[in-house]
Amino acid sequence: MGRGTANVGQDHLRRVILREHDVPGGDNIAFIRETVRYCVGIGYNVILEGILYEPHYGAMLRQLVDEHPGPTHVFYLDVPLEETLRRHEGRNMSVSGDKLREWYKPLDLLGVPGEITIAAGLGLAELTAYVLEQIGPVEPPRRNFGAAQFL
Template sequence: MSQLVVIRGNSGSGKSTLAAEVQRGMGRGTANVGQDHLRRVILREHDVAGGDNIAFIRETVRYCVGIGYHVILEGILYEPHYGEMVRQLVAEHPGPTHVFYLDVPLEETLRRHEGRNMSVSPDKLREWYKPLDLLGVPGEITIEAGPDLADLTAYVLERIGPVQPLGRHFGTAQFL
């Protein structure tokens, strides 16, 4: 059965980096569905309640699961805008689900953004920051800031457990 892994947290908490490492650790047959890519790049949409990206994210996750992939869904996924959709995905997923929230203090978020090539002001980051924006789903794990990436990845992969490659084409030349 496919695994559904949700990685959430504030801007600069390390979600995208962690999701990429977890995807490598889970192996082929794991799709990494990033909120920012679908919302900002594909749709060029602002993060608003009822935005088109919410259904787009939901259907992308469903599609990937439906064709036999494990799925990592990562993003800020602000609970008032995305909570219902993520809870629905978790509830309907036929296999194991894992929900992680990366809890990084505002000061660390601001520090991490200093080294990024982004046009977001510290005031805007303060406005966006929502402490412990949890979904309240069973088994949701909050991970406090501190562990390095290797330790954090190992922790998440240990919680997920052994993963079997899924999908239709894994092991063929097109994926080498």
């Protein structure tokens, strides 16, 4: 979606910046909420992505959806356990398959009106096209991002 769209990644904020495990009431939950609020407040469109386990993140996510002044879209990518395990094999992570099986929760939906569940079988291009079709035209950011330069 180009300049003016902030991609807020749960893994980056939680695992890289805070080095925190995914726990109920973790510091990353408020950090994610405030990062999204800040980006919206300075005029960015925001994509929040991650494995946002509803019992840990649900209240915060519903709060963000409720308070957002513009259109909000919620997508759940339904990846079966076996596919999750297959994808995990190619990543450099120290989490075992047994641990993934323990953590896995099928259809961990947020339960907000309009939430869209997407089957995992789509390729990246098809998935991207589908999401863009569902969200429709996006308002341009509320500021000129082309003028900023980093020295």
